[in-house]
Amino acid sequence: MKKTSKISLAAALGLAATSLAACGGGNGNDGANAGASSSAAPPASASASASASTKAKDPVTLTFLISNTEDTAPFTKIFDAYEKQTGNKVELQSLPGGDYDNLLMTRFSTGDLPDLFLMQPGTKQYVKLRADETLHEWSGESGVWDNVIDTIKQAQVQDGKIYGVPYGSTGMYGVFYNKDVFAKVGVQPPKNYQDLLDIAEKIKAAGITPFYEGVKDGWPAQVFYLSGWVTEVDPAIGPDGAEKLNANQLKLADIPQVKDLFVKQKELKDKGLLQKSVLAGTYDELQNEMGEGKVAMAFMLDGILSQMEKKFGKDFVQNSLGYFPFPSDTDAGTAMITPPNQLMVPEKAKHRDAAIDLVKFMLQPDNVNSFYAEHPGIPIFKGATSTLYPAQEDVKKFIDEGKSQINIQNRLTASFVDFAKTLQNFFIDGDVDKALNEFSTNYQKDGKAKLLPGF
Helix, strand or coil: CCEECCCCHHHHHHHHHHHCHHHCCCCCCCCCCCCCCCCCCCCCCHHHHHHHCCCCCCCCEEEEEEECCCCCHHHHHHHHHHHHHHCCEEEEEEECHHHHHHHHHHHHHHCCCCCEEEECCCCHHHHHCCHHHHECCCCCCCCCCCCECHHHHHCCCECCECCCEEECEEEEEEEEEEHHHHHHHCCCCCCCHHHHHHHHHHHHHCCCEEECCCCCCCHHHHHHHHHHHHHHHHHHHCCCHHHHHHCCCCCHHHCHHHHHHHHHHHHHHHCCCECCCHHHCCHHHHHHHHHCCCEEEEEEECHHHHHHHHHHCHHHHHHCEEEECCCCCCCCCCEEEECCEEEECECCCCCHHHHHHHHHHHHCHHHHHHHHHHCCCEECECCCCCEECHHHHHHHHHHHCCCEEECHHHCCCCCCCCHHHHHHHHHHHCCHHHHHHHHHHHHHHHHHHCCCCCC
């Protein structure tokens, strides 16, 4: 059984809003005051209920685009219910997670538009997709905002417009570890970064691989930096650091703590604390190796929870999979939290009206709770009921203690473009300065390409 938790979402979202004040929106990775485990959910708006429950005269098949790193089970269940009520079908189309943005942009440029798609969090996506020209605007749409926590709604606003409907739960990045391996070796989660290295050496001495990196897939290697950022970089650049980066008044290459993250990742490889075939590492093998106890730890996002449950069962995720933040040099570190993904509808989608109707259907309380039943997490909807994995409970403790911070990527308008490729090359040549400068230069290039002020 998963542990049901009544979340103090207000405290969490208050933190998120504070974190994002400089960039104009609360990227809540937490929840909101309504409490995650309310026994009674508010009723859906009449317009949403009537629209989404009406049988279509001429049923259509909607296309829903999603990254293959996302768990599709909760969506499939909702779409089955939608088909029964309306007659409309929903076809799930998955794109590779590492190339999702590029492939999506290609489809937009060629006019091969999905009816609906799931996008990463943040208003920065509006800029990327030229939302004012391409996407449906939701701010005045009835039946959409009735139950969304207001702080979460405000995180979607840019210049008074909203082009993405938040959906899902808050998440986290950090170090996921096999508790059974830790118990076997006789170690506990680290108190600081040196402690983490010492633990890794003990695990290695026991014949177990300390860390796994999915370098071949590309995107997993970025988690080290994103989770390390909130622990190392944010305290160094201060609360206005993201604002300076947004205005190009601060360069990534000029931040010593960013360079230190490259040094630290190289150190793990040089010390033999990663798997032997690191360049061939994949997300799928990571799961298998960790589940079988051959690997102790991985810098990863919380999508691994549902994936590990599929492969190794609920008991494993409940009892054997733990979490801790990227530790700092002096303490246990800061938990990196993320706001929810967002649903977007192209204005010129073939079945735009039906897609809007589907979004409203997905927002009905029963369907929201159905989503959380399949994909536990800290909810973003008033009155929603969810259960939490122990690893999520671990993150909640850091949130409650004021030791969490929103992902830096959700606080910046320009993106860390081609970062996965930079890291793949970095694992080959080990050139810290080259990787750092490429990372910094690509960020500035993206700011220029987006015509952002200061770039």
